[in-house]
Amino acid sequence: MESLTSEQRDQWSTDGYLHLRGVLSPDEVEFFNQELDRVRLLPGYEPGKAQLGHYEWMDTSKSTDADGFMDRRDLLNYGQHFLDLIDRPGLFDLLVDIMGPHIMLSMTQAIVRPSTDTFPGYTHTDGGEGLREIRVSETSPPLAMKAMYLLSDVAGEDAGAFTVFPGSHLRTFPWRRDEPPTPHSPGAVQLPGTAGDCYLFSHSLWHGPSPNYSGKARKTLLYNYAQMFIRSYDHEITPEVTGQLTPRQRRLLGDLGYGFRPGSYFYVPPDQEELIYQDNRGSSGWTGPSIVDQSG
Ligand SMILES: O=C(O)CCC(=O)C(=O)O
Known part of the structure; x- marks a missing residue:
């Protein structure tokens, strides 16, 4: 299997993120x-009237604006490519x-962020308040x-960029519920x-x-992974x-090879490493080039 270059390893450890270029081909995009x-x-x-972070089953057949907001969960049933x-x-x-x-896959999500002057951005950690306090x-x-x-x-400022606070996964971050950090708070880096x-x-x-404010929607796909004992949110x-x-x-979807018993996921199954490290290239239908060119 491929592994991080030492430069990537250093950046991951220090900044808490990596930017990998050209992972999907133009045809795939x-x-x-x-x-x-x-x-x-x-x-x-999709998000509805439920509590923040909870999603409701919605009939979305009338939302025809391809560049309008979308936050869709549970993508796997939409097709083999997902x-x-x-x-x-x-x-x-x-x-x-x-x-x-x-590890296991913990969530899938597709987000479309439209161009609009009504959304100021949103800054957070994933995993909510709990994980926010746990910094490995x-x-x-x-x-x-x-x-x-x-x-x-x-490209450019305030164009729907993924915005990070490099290194914030390692330190106490000054956040207040009544005055949350924003994509313009000190330390924020908007990544083109x-x-x-x-x-x-x-x-x-x-x-x-x-x-x-770029005038065009920004679309993304998100796949989350967690240590297996944490399990899936989907x-x-x-x-x-x-x-x-x-x-x-x-x-990766939690099939341990046997029916669930109390204590399952506490220890991983004996064939876990064999399964995860195996090269599935032939069976997944993947025919594209291998990546990776990474830069900060
Ligand atoms: O839409 C983005 O740029 C970031 C999405 C996000 O914050 C998240 O997935 O937690």
Whole structure:
């Protein structure tokens, strides 16, 4: 399997994120952009009137504006190509190099951030207030992290950039509920990017979208991973998707190879490392080039 270069390892440890360039090919970027336009018209989990961070099953068939806001969860049933991204060759190797092999997929999400002057951006850690207070050391694998695939070019200030506070995953961050940090608070870095790039970042890193005044929507796909004992925030594997998954993908979705028993996930199954480290290239249908060219 591929592993981080020493430069990438240093950046991950110090900054809490990596910017990988050209992970998706231009054809794949176009394809996934069209997929997001298609998925938007299908019912699915979207934010509604539920508590912050909770999603409701919505009939979205009337939301035809392809550049309007979308925050869709549970992508795996929308097609094989969403399954294939679970352990994208090349990228997944780096993820395992960062997290170790005892992991599972914890969430999938597609976000469209429209150009608008009504959204000021949003800055947070993932995993909520709990994980915000837990900062593993720079020599430890993270408890949880995200791969965020950029499907749009992002250039300039306040164009919907992924915005980070480098190193904030390691230190006490001065946040107040009544005056939360913003994409313009001291230390914020708006990351420009090209469609096809992927950002890897720790859940403990303060981050979020900048406002988007660019005149065009910014689209992304997000795949989250967690140490297996943390488990998934999404649904269990559904009958529709199980048949199309490789053994490694099944394991990443929480199939331990036996029926659940109290204590399952406490220890990983004995074949965990064998499954995670195996090269699935042939079986996932992947035919593209291997990545990775990373720069800060
Ligand atoms: O939309 C973005 O730029 C960031 C998304 C985000 O903050 C998240 O996935 O936690």
